Amino acid sequence: MPDMGFDVLWKGKNFLRLLGGLGVALKISLISVLISIILGTVLGILWHHNNLFIKAVMRSYLEVIRIMPQLVLLFIVYFGTTRSFGWDLSGETASVIVFSLWGTAEMSDLVRGAIISIPAHQYESAFALGLGKAQVYLYVILPQAIRRLIPLSINLVTRMIKTTSLVLMIGVVEIIKVAQQIIEANRMSSKNAAFGVYLTVFVMYFLACWPISLLARKLEKRWR
Amino acid sequence: MDKEFIKQYIPLYSEAALLTVKIGFLGIAAAIIIGLVCETIVYFKIPVLRRIVSVYIELSRNTPLLIQLFFIYYGLPKIGIRTDAQMCGIAGLAFLGGSYMAEAFRSGVEAIDVIQEESAYSLGLSKLQTVRYVLLPQAISISAPALIANVIFLLKETSVFSAISLMDLMFTAKDLIGLYYNTTESLFLLVVFYLLILLPVSVIGSLIERRLRHAGYGV
Numbered sequence: 001m002p003d004m005g006f007d008v009l010w011k012g013k014n015f016l017r018l019l020g021g022l023g024v025a026l027k028i029s030l031i032s033v034l035i036s037i038i039l040g041t042v043l044g045i046l047w048h049h050n051n052l053f054i055k056a057v058m059r060s061y062l063e064v065i066r067i068m069p070q071l072v073l074l075f076i077v078y079f080g081t082t083r084s085f086g087w088d089l090s091g092e093t094a095s096v097i098v099f100s101l102w103g104t105a106e107m108s109d110l111v112r113g114a115i116i117s118i119p120a121h122q123y124e125s126a127f128a129l130g131l132g133k134a135q136v137y138l139y140v141i142l143p144q145a146i147r148r149l150i151p152l153s154i155n156l157v158t159r160m161i162k163t164t165s166l167v168l169m170i171g172v173v174e175i176i177k178v179a180q181q182i183i184e185a186n187r188m189s190s191k192n193a194a195f196g197v198y199l200t201v202f203v204m205y206f207l208a209c210w211p212i213s214l215l216a217r218k219l220e221k222r223w224r
Numbered sequence: 225m226d227k228e229f230i231k232q233y234i235p236l237y238s239e240a241a242l243l244t245v246k247i248g249f250l251g252i253a254a255a256i257i258i259g260l261v262c263e264t265i266v267y268f269k270i271p272v273l274r275r276i277v278s279v280y281i282e283l284s285r286n287t288p289l290l291i292q293l294f295f296i297y298y299g300l301p302k303i304g305i306r307t308d309a310q311m312c313g314i315a316g317l318a319f320l321g322g323s324y325m326a327e328a329f330r331s332g333v334e335a336i337d338v339i340q341e342e343s344a345y346s347l348g349l350s351k352l353q354t355v356r357y358v359l360l361p362q363a364i365s366i367s368a369p370a371l372i373a374n375v376i377f378l379l380k381e382t383s384v385f386s387a388i389s390l391m392d393l394m395f396t397a398k399d400l401i402g403l404y405y406n407t408t409e410s411l412f413l414l415v416v417f418y419l420l421i422l423l424p425v426s427v428i429g430s431l432i433e434r435r436l437r438h439a440g441y442g443v
Contacts, residue, residue: 005302067376067422068415069383071394076411083407158286165288169387169394176291183298195302198295202287209286 005196008186017182018197021175022204028092028167028174029160032099036160037153039100040107047112058108065105071166073098078170091172095164103160110152114145151220158209158216165205175201229409233400240396241417247310247390248382248421251317252375258318259325266326267333277326284323290384292316297388309390317378324374332367333359365436372429379422393417 009015046054065073078094081087089097118141126136168176179201183193262277284292293316296307307315336359344354364371386395397414401407 067426068418069380069394071383072414072418075394075397075414079401079407080411162286162288165290166384168290169384176294179294192302194298195300198291198299202291202295205287205291206283210282213282213286 003192005190005192005194008182008190008193008197009200014182017178018175021178022208025164025174026161026208028095029164032096032103033157033160035100036103036107039104041111043104043108044111048115062105062109065102070098070102070163071169073102074166074170091167091170094170095167095172099160099163103156106156110149114148115141117148118144147223151216154212154216158212161209175204226406226409229406230413233413236396237393237413237417240391240393241421244382244392245421247313248379251314252321252378254314254318255321255325255378258322259329262322262326263329263333266330281323281326284319289316289320289381290387292319293388309388312388313385313390320381321374321378328367328370328374329363331370332363335366336362368433368436372433376422376425379425
């Protein structure tokens with residue numbers, strides 16, 4: 001079998017370093033997802049507030065965040081705000097900020113959609129039974145909405161993990177950066193390292209995201 | 225903000241935007257074709273190919289575009305498959321987008337009631353005619369929102385092309401920031417040009433969506 005460059009992985013601590021890089025990517029995505037789910041739920045419920053001003057602000061936030069590629073947002077926060085406001089942001093902090101902003105927007109839209117999808121007769125029946133407004137939401141609407149939400153928010157986790165690959169572009173040392181370093185360091189001894197190492201990273205990302213996608217799909221089927 | 229700087233670099237950004245649009249357009253067109261082919265294979269339950277399609281969809285949906293591009297651009301040449309950066313960008317976008325488009329078509333096909341197919345058959349239409357005149361028009365109209373969302377998603381994903389040194393908008397912005405340190409102006413132009421590309425697509429998309437809503441009528 002010709003040399004595919006997989007041997008590089010077993011030199012020294014290379015494989016462990018790759019796993020560490022994946023850890024960095026997962027850490028950034030999990031922190032961002034947690035923040036997004038909390039803030040997104042609050043914002044998603046606020047959508048149903050009838051205040052026009054709140055609605056306008058939320059709408060513009062959602063549209064602005066969603067129309068821009070996440071990489072552009074990363075550049076704005078990492079290069080733009082640091083220059084304009086003169087503060088100092090590490091790449092990791094900048095990415096957590098950007099992914100939380102983005103995730104919050106996505107999550108609030110999911111929450112809004114889940115609440116809207118509850119048919120009107122649920123509200124009406126609950127009111128007819130004499131429940132107060134808070135009770136209607138707490139005991140009738142939210143439990144049903146959360147059921148629809150859980151698969152969608154799990155999906156958000158995989159999207160977040162995939163999106164964190166972008167942090168490479170603002171110089172955070174995560175899995176792809178580690179892969180580049182390993183390939184660079186071994187370019188003389190193993191010419192085909194790029195094939196083996198990038199394929200391994202590809203598989204690692206897949207193994208990180210696939211089980212989560214499967215779980216989301218299973219829950220979605222069961223709770224439909 | 226330095227107005228002179230902005231004026232001076234508008235042509236450079238326009239060129240980069242054209243490249244983004246060109247690769248985006250070709251990649252998305254290829255993705256739609258791949259999506260259609262995959263969905264056809266799944267719909268007609270063609271053995272073996274069906275398995276390949278489902279493996280492809282899982283692989284492509286659960287990995288980021290960036291590593292797909294790196295593998296195509298840096299990895300594949302090592303086993304003799306060489307592509308230039310533009311081809312690689314198109315291939316990467318098609319690989320990623322194909323699965324998303326296939327899923328969008330599938331949601332459309334699955335939403336159509338079996339009664340439509342049965343009625344078409346009992347009217348004497350052949351399998352192909354049924355697909356062409358009864359199922360496809362409805363499926364396209366039901367999956368239109370998802371398809372349009374995918375187009376916008378894929379256009380946004382083109383921003384990572386700078387990683388394989390395609391001179392797209394991100395590349396230009398990063399380059400100018402590095403060269404002249406005019407961060408605010410470079411980022412301002414970057415945002416404006418992305419808006420120029422994405423806003424029209426988003427507006428046209430919602431217009432098309434509204435026009436294609438006919439499948440929902442009469443249900």
